[in-house]
Amino acid sequence: MDAFYASVELLRYPELRGLPVVIGGRSAPQPKTHENGSRRFARLKEYVGRGVITTSTYEARALGVFSGMGIMKAAKLAPDAILLPVDFDTYRRYSCLFKAAVAGIASQIEDRGIDEIYIDLADLPEDTLNLAQRIKQAVKDATGLSCSIGISPNKLLSKICSDLEKPDGLTILCEEDIPIRIWPLSVRKINGIGPKAGEKLAALGITTIEELARAEPAFLQKHFGRSYACWLHDASQGIDERKLITSSEPKSISRETTFERDLHALHDRTILSGIFTTLCSRLAEDLQQKGYLGRTIGIKLRFEDFRTVTRDITLPSPTADPALIRRSAGECLRRVTLDQKLRLLGVRASALSANAAQEEDDEPQGELPLLAQ
DNA sequence: TCTGGGGTCCTAGGACCC
DNA sequence: TCTGGGGTCCTAGGACCC
Numbered sequence: 001m002d003a004f005y006a007s008v009e010l011l012r013y014p015e016l017r018g019l020p021v022v023i024g025g026r027s028a029p030q031p032k033t034h035e036n037g038s039r040r041f042a043r044l045k046e047y048v049g050r051g052v053i054t055t056s057t058y059e060a061r062a063l064g065v066f067s068g069m070g071i072m073k074a075a076k077l078a079p080d081a082i083l084l085p086v087d088f089d090t091y092r093r094y095s096c097l098f099k100a101a102v103a104g105i106a107s108q109i110e111d112r113g114i115d116e117i118y119i120d121l122a123d124l125p126e127d128t129l130n131l132a133q134r135i136k137q138a139v140k141d142a143t144g145l146s147c148s149i150g151i152s153p154n155k156l157l158s159k160i161c162s163d164l165e166k167p168d169g170l171t172i173l174c175e176e177d178i179p180i181r182i183w184p185l186s187v188r189k190i191n192g193i194g195p196k197a198g199e200k201l202a203a204l205g206i207t208t209i210e211e212l213a214r215a216e217p218a219f220l221q222k223h224f225g226r227s228y229a230c231w232l233h234d235a236s237q238g239i240d241e242r243k244l245i246t247s248s249e250p251k252s253i254s255r256e257t258t259f260e261r262d263l264h265a266l267h268d269r270t271i272l273s274g275i276f277t278t279l280c281s282r283l284a285e286d287l288q289q290k291g292y293l294g295r296t297i298g299i300k301l302r303f304e305d306f307r308t309v310t311r312d313i314t315l316p317s318p319t320a321d322p323a324l325i326r327r328s329a330g331e332c333l334r335r336v337t338l339d340q341k342l343r344l345l346g347v348r349a350s351a352l353s354a355n356a357a358q359e360e361d362d363e364p365q366g367e368l369p370l371l372a373q
Numbered sequence: 374t375c376t377g378g379g380g381t382c383c384t385a386g387g388a389c390c391c
Numbered sequence: 392t393c394t395g396g397g398g399t400c401c402t403a404g405g406a407c408c409c
Contacts (some may be wrong), residue, residue: 024377054377380408381406388400
């Protein structure tokens with residue numbers, strides 16, 4: 001989906017179309033509607049506090065404002081850009097709508113988060129270009145939103161080429177196009193090469209995918225280890241054999257929060273304890289609502305200098321009980337030296353299992369409880 | 374005036390077992 | 392004395408992605 005959150009907001013506030021708009025900020029105010037129906041929007045320069053940009057419109061991106069950027073930094077680049085708060089519930093609704101629209105045409109879908117999917121078109125007899133155009137139209141009809149599609153022999157290349165003609169793009173790429181269309185791109189366009197690997201490659205004189213493709217395998221292996229070097233080499237050649245993953249179970253469920261201001265372990269003890277308990281309750285609710293139990297309970301702390309530590313504990317049996325989660329998380333917390341102020345606290349449940357007591361398609365309750373003993 | 378929240382996967386060491 | 396070779400589970404940290 002193109003600039004997904006921002007595009008959803010533009011459906012709601014069409015008068016913002018064409019303007020630099022950013023979504024984000026934990027305490028961004030809701031727009032105010034006047035009696036005559038006109039609306040008053042917050043500007044980036046008015047924002048105070050902590051927060052990052054979640055999404056920006058293409059007009060805001062043109063000013064250098066991208067997702068992940070701190071709001072204060074963004075406000076310097078685009079002080080008059082409109083700032084809207086995030087509304088995940090609405091984005092999730094639109095996410096379901098677009099995925100359902102695609103599923104009506106192609107059934108082999110891999111979910112890649114709220115605004116992205118892989119689709120396997122290989123088994124569909126219809127001409128690929130037609131198919132892609134139909135999918136784009138179906139998404140548009142269902143949501144009013146545009147998307148960009150990349151069609152290629154595999155997931156790696158499709159991900160890269162879906163980006164080449166954004167927004168509202170449709171890019172078809174075959175193997176022969178790799179040297180012309182893929183090799184000139186930055187290695188950072190490869191899904192899996194992030195900031196760290198990108199910098200390390202740059203330090204070795206490799207910035208484009210072509211340079212990566214021409215690098216000696218032995219050289220890569222020396223610096224990145226055998227398996228990562230092989231993957232880098234394959235990726236640069238456009239080789240990717242991964243299958244679509246059309247269903248999966250969650251591995252962990254978590255809740256975390258960054259505080260308005262850094263909190264002191266002792267001085268702000270009461271506040272922290274309240275937040276901690278709330279996080280544990282929310283996690284328990286999430287587990288119960290999704291029908292899971294967690295056997296490993298963990299915490300995450302981020303200190304004022306951004307150092308992050310985690311601790312976890314595995315219980316004798318899985319749970320979704322808020323009090324037990326709170327107690328276990330509290331035990332984890334006692335294993336951390338709190339010698340700095342905290343900026344983030346999180347709680348996580350992993351080693352998940354289905355909550356059998358809560359299964360919807362309840363099997364006749366007969367022998368199972370006996371067997372469980 | 375830096376740096377959200379929700380995830381996945383990988384690595385690596387130690388405990389423990391056969 | 393010179394100390395195996397597998398395997399699994401648990402814990403911690405880090406890179407990366409949306």
